[in-house]
Amino acid sequence: MNLTTVKRTLLTIVTEAVVEPSLLRDLERWGVRGYTVADARGKGSRGARDAAWDETANIRIETICSRERAEQVLGQLQEHYYANYAMVAFLTEIEVLRPEKF
Amino acid sequence: MNLTTVKRTLLTIVTEAVVEPSLLRDLERWGVRGYTVADARGKGSRGARDAAWDETANIRIETICSRERAEQVLGQLQEHYYANYAMVAFLTEIEVLRPEKF
Amino acid sequence: MNLTTVKRTLLTIVTEAVVEPSLLRDLERWGVRGYTVADARGKGSRGARDAAWDETANIRIETICSRERAEQVLGQLQEHYYANYAMVAFLTEIEVLRPEKF
Amino acid sequence: MSFLDPVILFFLFGLVAGLLRSELKLPGALYDSLTVFLLLAIGLKGGQGLATQPLAPLIPQIAAVILLGVAQTLIAFGLLRGPGRFGRADAAATAAHYGSVSVATFAVATAWLAARNIEFEPQMAILLAIMEVPAILVGIALARGVSKDTDWGALGHEAFLGKGVTLLLGGMAIGWAAGPEGLVSVKGLFFDLFKGVLALFLLEMGLIVSRQVGALRRCGLFLIAFGLGMPLLSALLGLGTGLLLGFSVGGLTLLATLAASASYIAVPAAMRIAVPEANPAISLAGSLGVTFPFNILAGIPLYHWLATQLAGASS
Amino acid sequence: MSFLDPVILFFLFGLVAGLLRSELKLPGALYDSLTVFLLLAIGLKGGQGLATQPLAPLIPQIAAVILLGVAQTLIAFGLLRGPGRFGRADAAATAAHYGSVSVATFAVATAWLAARNIEFEPQMAILLAIMEVPAILVGIALARGVSKDTDWGALGHEAFLGKGVTLLLGGMAIGWAAGPEGLVSVKGLFFDLFKGVLALFLLEMGLIVSRQVGALRRCGLFLIAFGLGMPLLSALLGLGTGLLLGFSVGGLTLLATLAASASYIAVPAAMRIAVPEANPAISLAGSLGVTFPFNILAGIPLYHWLATQLAGASS
Amino acid sequence: MSFLDPVILFFLFGLVAGLLRSELKLPGALYDSLTVFLLLAIGLKGGQGLATQPLAPLIPQIAAVILLGVAQTLIAFGLLRGPGRFGRADAAATAAHYGSVSVATFAVATAWLAARNIEFEPQMAILLAIMEVPAILVGIALARGVSKDTDWGALGHEAFLGKGVTLLLGGMAIGWAAGPEGLVSVKGLFFDLFKGVLALFLLEMGLIVSRQVGALRRCGLFLIAFGLGMPLLSALLGLGTGLLLGFSVGGLTLLATLAASASYIAVPAAMRIAVPEANPAISLAGSLGVTFPFNILAGIPLYHWLATQLAGASS
């Protein structure tokens, strides 16, 4: 096979389930064109979030974008979310086909 | 400790929940030896898939394999699934112990 | 924006749901400061684990730490878990802000 | 008997809440559990009825409803390809939806009849299970042609051992084997709570239907016309078939409702795999966005009225 | 009527199991489903009562409970800012919790009254839905000031179309439209199982409350005092309001309970978005860790006793 | 009373659907919720019975069933190590399964007795909870030896505060404190729906059992023989213990059933942690694939027959 994969950046965010609607709205405002969300639980500096009920549930969001966009979004998260919300975000270098999609 | 990790490739696929059985069958036919599946929701070029009911739910599949196998499977996905299904797939370079397992 | 991301290592573990409490305790003993857990199903050398009931469910744990810590934990997993449990673990290089957190 | 059946009100509530973009969302596991409950309960009730009568007359009835399903699918395909100018795949997939049946519509119709103390033949549940299947196979044949190397074995397996058919037939077998007396011990769950569970289920259906509005707007007027006209046509076919089979007014109403109803669970899933190039949004916008609300709000009383007229005329 | 209502026992069981660190955990989807059930059932019951009486007297009552909610929020804010020395955001968010209401507390109170055959006004369910909202808006205004460019449209949408208010109002509309006769068919689910479902729900509440102990220890004595004193003050305000509105003893008890109760679902979610700098652990430790158990274990009988005294004196 | 109890039919339906590879799958949250319900309901029923009698006679009974559990585990270990040629870990883990008990089997037996109006001692539920535990500790001691630095504290915590034991004991405490009158308000949920919920649960059990067939084939004939013989032996031990304790025919039947039953929830989880080198597929193939179906299909009537004979002979 003769595949040409292209580099993109995957931004993964783990945060409180309660911010899902507003965070997804923000992501779209910041130029993200697609995302995937899954339910999660976890533990971090703000203590255990064991998903026993909605207030203590986490979500895990993934969005594939250009390196530039990913850094911009990460910067926005730091500015608007890091201080007040249980949140972790990180970047991973990945490869995709159909680069125009991301 | 004296660990020798070995490079492998992680193929991640996000797609419609309805294809789970047939896609997993295909993955095994294409030589994949193991995979992990989780439920997800998301949004992309085919619109929002919010998991309100089965028709609009996503799954997220991960499979660790050799770079070669990962590229082959990605090629097969492009050929057989990309056109007709809501699907995103990407490759990540990872490291494992027990290389013979993957 | 002027972001300085820092390299960290993401350790991902897929294993039997039944070990969740004891494995998380072990992770903390081994120095991990945070983790994220999600429910999963899958297939591997120990057969299909389809989450039809708790005995056959998987979990997927992610923890971000320094490369060194990640290798140490991976080594511990190999020593204490690989032989007896359905388990897969791998390392991914990632980038974060707030390096002091991980 | 006022028109404002709470079951219908729950549907309207879900629909309005969805259209107003309320944050209301039922847990996915609840929706799945309610579906399992309804399928089992319908099967149990049918099976318990069958326990008290001979099974032989079933055979011609089964044959008749298979033909009915095939005929509906072919007619729908013709309408969608011809006047509708649908592409082959979209026409075939949508036709399969309309040739098959909707369990939720059937459940509302049985509740409607029960509220009016109108009896119906117990085997309707088995006919419901049977009618899920033929349209799927015909739809695939229409999309692919029969010459192609379709894996009919796998398709048959999927059609007959899908969740819906399995639960209906399993429930019927249990009801038949246990009989009315045997079921007394599980009656408290499966029969006494039936209408409440149906109400909750329809609340979720209302939410789901409300999400079809966008797709419906994009699909255009023909789909709306088809979604209203096809059930009427199918209901007449169903009434004709029911008359030939000598059904009671209740049975006629149910068979008309079954024929008029369009699948939104089994068929979408099967078509997504077998005819992937068809756009699932189109078929669902029709069957869920137009035909389902039409049937439960206006269709069922209408089919019952027609059944009464026909039964009166033919007797 | 012994004190040991099973509903309370289920709560205590969950609390003890949680404190002993049992592995007991109910599936998240079950907890969500039970919430949906309780909200709908409360709404249906209220709506069916409204069906038999004129709606006009509702308007002054609605206005009165809005004022009651606003007053409670302002008083709580004053207490938390002044003697409590809370920061602005924490004080505003916590005040909003106490100015709003808790559906679980309301459900326990209705069950308590029902077990003693004490009647109450059917519109209490609508007042419950109304009282969820004003404290949220006041709390946000207290945290941000009203000059700032808050998106009140989005907030209003969220407050009125949140899950709780939607289900309560939807249930009431259905109950009102169907009336007592129409609801007979869904009674088996929504009314006959109400107390059992409430018991199961309170088991989970006990588990959740048990997790507040750590936060409570960190938050200090003032929060505990506030969590006990504020409901007493609010209950008196509620009783006063109820007397002005001419409520029965049952209605007085419920309005006092509503006023005394503190939100732990709608308000935390809204505050988390609108006042993110407030620490959610503080408000929840108060409303869930102190006020909720106090109300269901000791508050409700106390408010009922006060209501009896006041009703006797005023008549 | 025909043999075709719907509860058994639901199990067979699940089994057949699973063997035919139907796509039928119940949501995981539903299965968990049904388990919670059954454990609580069994506990409540037992507790309400205890409320009307002195508790002192319980102490020798508790001691007796602990010994019974220990004896069964040791015998099973001997059989598996000796004739079975199992490795130490596998033998110990499997023995622990058989020395412990199965709640689902107990539930089917109580339903079987209830359908025949056979009374039994209310404390059977407490004995059920007690009997879950000793086999776990013995199994671990057999696998590791007692000299090793096992964390018995953590193990005890896990054994006694696991979900099953917590819910059984919590339910009993509630039932005991509320008494039969107090439970009237939650009866509609926990008692009237018991058999329907058990039926649904057994449908899922059938599906789970059907997945054991592959493992069973790999494990060979000895495991099948053990899975049939061990419950018979245990039932006799249980009958003997019951006679010594002076139980009624119903109590004898239940104690025999408890002894004959093998755990498939609490023990597998505990063994997976404490004896990880044991292959869980072996123990589950035996307890779920052979012993569970044997007990509910043939064992319970047999143990009841034996109990009748023994009770007749001894009186």
Ligand SMILES: Nc1ncnc2c1ncn2[C@@H]1O[C@H](COP(=O)(O)O)[C@@H](O)[C@H]1O
């Ligand atoms: N080091 C970590 N690795 C992986 N996930 C983490 C880590 N730290 C925190 N998290 C996740 O992020 C959530 C919020 O983290 P925090 O803000 O540190 O409380 C936690 O509940 C975890 O799910």
Ligand SMILES: Nc1ncnc2c1ncn2[C@@H]1O[C@H](COP(=O)(O)O)[C@@H](O)[C@H]1O
């Ligand atoms: N840029 C993206 N990043 C992460 N996930 C995506 C992205 N685009 C799409 N997805 C996921 O893939 C699914 C199918 O995408 P699509 O085919 O673009 O509709 C969506 O429902 C999302 O869950």
Ligand SMILES: Nc1ncnc2c1ncn2[C@@H]1O[C@H](COP(=O)(O)O)[C@@H](O)[C@H]1O
């Ligand atoms: N190659 C693989 N890629 C991704 N996940 C895997 C792979 N192999 C195994 N897994 C996951 O790890 C679990 C345990 O694997 P195993 O120990 O091989 O049975 C499986 O149930 C899968 O969820």
Ligand code: NA
């Ligand atoms: Na049809």
Ligand code: NA
């Ligand atoms: Na209040």
Ligand code: NA
């Ligand atoms: Na046993």
